[in-house]
Amino acid sequence: MSKPDILQVGPYPEWDQIPLQESFHMHKLFEASDAAAFLSSVGESIRGIATRGELGADRAMIEACPNLEVISVYGVGFDAVDLQACRERNIRVTNTPDVLTNDVADLGVAMMLAQSRGIVGAETWVKDGSWAAKGLYPLKSRVWGKKAGILGLGRIGYEVGKRLAGFDLDIAYSDIGPKDYAADWTFVPDAVELARHSDFLFVTLAASAETRHIVNSQVIEAVGPQGMVINISRASNIDEDALLDALENGRLGAAALDVFEGEPALNPRFLELNNVLLQPHHASGTVETRKAMGKLVRDNLKAHFDGRDLLTPVL
Numbered sequence: 001m002s003k004p005d006i007l008q009v010g011p012y013p014e015w016d017q018i019p020l021q022e023s024f025h026m027h028k029l030f031e032a033s034d035a036a037a038f039l040s041s042v043g044e045s046i047r048g049i050a051t052r053g054e055l056g057a058d059r060a061m062i063e064a065c066p067n068l069e070v071i072s073v074y075g076v077g078f079d080a081v082d083l084q085a086c087r088e089r090n091i092r093v094t095n096t097p098d099v100l101t102n103d104v105a106d107l108g109v110a111m112m113l114a115q116s117r118g119i120v121g122a123e124t125w126v127k128d129g130s131w132a133a134k135g136l137y138p139l140k141s142r143v144w145g146k147k148a149g150i151l152g153l154g155r156i157g158y159e160v161g162k163r164l165a166g167f168d169l170d171i172a173y174s175d176i177g178p179k180d181y182a183a184d185w186t187f188v189p190d191a192v193e194l195a196r197h198s199d200f201l202f203v204t205l206a207a208s209a210e211t212r213h214i215v216n217s218q219v220i221e222a223v224g225p226q227g228m229v230i231n232i233s234r235a236s237n238i239d240e241d242a243l244l245d246a247l248e249n250g251r252l253g254a255a256a257l258d259v260f261e262g263e264p265a266l267n268p269r270f271l272e273l274n275n276v277l278l279q280p281h282h283a284s285g286t287v288e289t290r291k292a293m294g295k296l297v298r299d300n301l302k303a304h305f306d307g308r309d310l311l312t313p314v315l
């Protein structure tokens with residue numbers, strides 16, 4: 001039997017690429033010099049798309065593949081996939097939830113600690129001789145005992161909360177309703193109220209058209225000059241211009257961010273700030289998790305083409 005033709009939107013590590021190629025005929029869009037020409041030459045043959053969370057599959061890509069049956073996303077976030085275009089043609093969509101939850105939560109908490117305690121600047125202080133030349137590193141504000149707000153208490157938000165409880169933080173959260181598995185934490189329905197409560201506001205919402213800029217200037221200013229916003233979800237959940245304005249003029253104390261509008265080409269205003277910790281969208285970036293994500297991408301594709309149920313369906 002011939003291998004199903006799959007459009008591959010972005011690169012994968014060799015440990016995924018080799019087994020993908022064993023089971024499927026992979027067409028690497030990201031290596032094409034002219035993406036539109038490539039799509040129109042292979043589109044007819046394509047039965048599946050393998051993509052990455054941040055790259056997704058837009059309507060033009062989906063429409064270029066008239067025989068498309070399934071899209072497998074390497075990532076939990078499927079906001080970059082045009083679900084409406086998929087629904088119209090009964091195209092299945094899968095993602096990689098659960099396997100990355102703990103790593104994403106770990107990075108969020110690590111960013112909070114690193115930014116609060118000035119770990120990056122402190123290392124520079126040692127390495128550039130400032131310790132010897134100028135003396136002690138400037139004092140920082142403590143973490144334990146402070147108040148944390150978690151905006152979006154899904155799988156990742158919940159794991160963030162569990163970790164924060166270990167740092168004796170007072171935890172509140174917002175979601176569409178209170179969660180029975182978070183009985184020890186305070187439910188605050190309104191995002192501005194939550195922000196007012198928070199020294200650290202964690203943004204852990206699944207992104208959608210409804211959550212776009214949910215962290216607006218009001219929310220940002222409610223976190224305030226002593227507070228910090230930590231984003232391990234999607235850039236679109238925050239009004240980035242409002243965030244930059246507030247960071248520049250001190251209406252927000254600090255931010256720790258793993259995601260950016262237009263990444264990897266982020267707004268140069270970020271590079272001028274000394275109250276931010278900037279990370280290259282790598283919250284799920286451990287070897288173990290990426291191997292599990294890659295396996296789930298393949299297993300979902302195989303399940304579809306074998307006529308079995310999808311392991312982690314979105315649609």
Ligand code: 8YV
Pocket residue numbers: 052053054074075076077078100281282284
């Ligand atoms: C990326 C992510 O998909 O899970 C998500 O939604 O954003 C990440 O895990 C990852 O960078 C792979 O592209």
